[in-house]
Amino acid sequence: MDTLTTIMERRSVRTYRPDPIPDADLARILEAGRQAPSAANRQPWHMVVIGEPELKRRVAQACNNQLWIADAAYVIVAAGNPQVTERWYKVDVAIALQNMVLAAASLGYGTCWIGAFDGEQVRSLCGLPEHLAVVACTPLGVPAAHPPARQRKPWKELFSRDRFGEPLGLEHGQ
């Protein structure tokens, strides 16, 4: 799938089939994260790819009991190192994870950004060292459904031309 189609077709997937993901596809998705840009190319992240069923279940519990997360083939825990760059580490982790989310979507897999979690619990469950902070998680698996697109704010709330509040005047926006 080309990049723009992938962006438009990606959804937060909350129902998964139990099917496995071939290692070659998993590797492509992780490599997409590895190629992400980061401030001063510091790459201050570490992603834990959890496939063990019981561990997935316990991480899902630590994610506000969103137990459906554990139905996916993997749960990915995205952590960052604030000691490397206090200012940018969350942005860097987010860019890397979104690269992976889009790579997964382009290969037909589902993901869902998860921000509701107990960071200490998730960190200890996957054995992350103290200096790494959990930024987000996502399930990664074969979707059981393709959810409808969710509503987005109108263009005028999101974009301005030259100065705040000035309309863009684009044919397909407002």
Ligand SMILES: Cc1cc2nc3c(=O)[nH]c(=O)nc-3n(C[C@H](O)[C@H](O)[C@H](O)COP(=O)(O)O)c2cc1C
């Ligand atoms: C930082 C962040 C945290 C999120 N946390 C959760 C979450 O804990 N549980 C959940 O079901 N969805 C979560 N979402 C998914 C959003 O609800 C979803 O992206 C939004 O409703 C738009 O839907 P879409 O992704 O299908 O376009 C999160 C998304 C982001 C970006």
